[in-house]
């Protein structure tokens with residue numbers, strides 16, 4: 015295996031440097047060491063990098079059998095002596111402020127840090143292009159939210175043409191991806207313009223059971239068969255969390271609810287009623303902008319469950335085929351048929367659901383463009399209201415990764431051509447792109463894109479992806495995101511992932527939320543809990 019070594023001064027821009035190198039060399043071993051921790055370049059490496067500071071520049075040395083050289087990136091110093099600004103130095107978020115509290119970065123420090131990070135990545139990208147002879151569709155961007163970057167520029171008052179120039183010249187993004195990100199950010203702004211999202215929040219509720227576990231899955235998901243006897247215990251714990259958190263969020267406007275998982279429709283009709291009753295009683299449904307239930311797996315959807323959902327103001331559901339090729343479904347362990355997908359979709363339409371999303375994955379094992387084309391044609395015939403096209407991302411925890419030797423004979427194909435075919439089909443179905451995100455380890459370094467017809471976009475998807483408001487996540491594996499300092503800082507409150515642990519430790523999960531939400535309210539200038547008022 016090709017081996018890469020990366021020697022950094024310290025951890026300041028470690029993540030960005032590492033991710034950019036990995037984007038050019040997927041699947042290779044990359045070892046990182048730090049000079050401030052006594053690290054060196056010992057060992058045998060096919061390619062090595064050293065990044066260090068020299069006066070007002072950040073230097074990058076690269077060395078392989080065929081190439082070697084040094085490039086520099088300029089570094090801008092700030093006013094504040096301890097604002098971090100270099101490729102060395104201490105990040106402000108890690109330093110201590112008054113009264114021992116961690117000192118937070120000011121806007122100036124934040125901007126300066128970004129400027130220096132961009133400068134370093136720009137120089138490193140040029141080196142990587144030279145070494146590999148390739149460019150990347152998203153240029154030197156390593157973050158998962160390119161549309162958020164564009165949204166930020168729109169909010170600063172920049173014109174689309176100025177943003178396009180910055181995306182191409184500063185971040186080296188391809189013209190096509192630049193156009194995609196700008197189109198999406200503008201549509202997101204249009205969709206959000208009538209929602210007072212800054213004063214609201216959204217709720218995520220996780221149901222971590224599935225009919226079987228898909229090969230690529232890295233979510234908190236448990237096979238229903240083995241956990242059937244614990245589902246009611248899980249709902250008991252979840253209902254306790256719902257009650258407790260509704261009290262913590264009292265007086266705040268709930269904008270969207272998203273029930274996901276896992277597969278929410280593994281719950282029986284009465285279990286669904288119990289859950290949704292609880293949400294309605296304690297949070298209330300009045301004024302909701304959107305209420306999504308990700309039915310998900312077609313093999314879990316029945317008429318009775320859909321009718322149960324219809325008793326509540328569920329406005330959007332998802333029926334997810336991933337692929338309409340039976341042989342792929344069999345390989346990836348979804349254990350349902352293409353026909354079950356067609357039936358589940360028609361059943362949902364018959365019950366009156368007029369906003370149905372379908373999720374697809376491209377780059378699945380053994381699938382080429384012809385097979386993706388077949389899936390898209392089948393989906394077109396069904397006519398969903400929105401379509402989310404994912405590029406396969408094989409995460410560490412996925413069985414596909416754990417047992418990768420078993421699947422090494424298979425091709426995992428994704429290409430610009432496939433992504434374009436999906437986009438063309440979505441356009442022909444009357445949909446346009448409305449949100450986008452990237453993940454680590456995506457096949458072909460592409461992106462996930464949500465397409466939707468007019469008024470059919472998933473508002474929750476935009477709110478969570480653009481980090482516009484707090485998302486309170488309930489259930490096993492729930493990761494709540496709280497926005498501090500007007501969104502400049504995000505803190506997470508995590509629930510444990512395993513179901514048994516969640517049930518047994520529900521009091522602790524509630525306490526974690528109490529602490530997190532209390533700190534968030536304090537930051538907003540509100541009254542935290544437990545002060546007796």
Ligand code: SF4
Pocket residue numbers: 223224226227228230231232233234235275276277310311
């Ligand atoms: S349906 Fe989704 S959550 Fe369930 S196992 Fe498959 S990928 Fe995981």
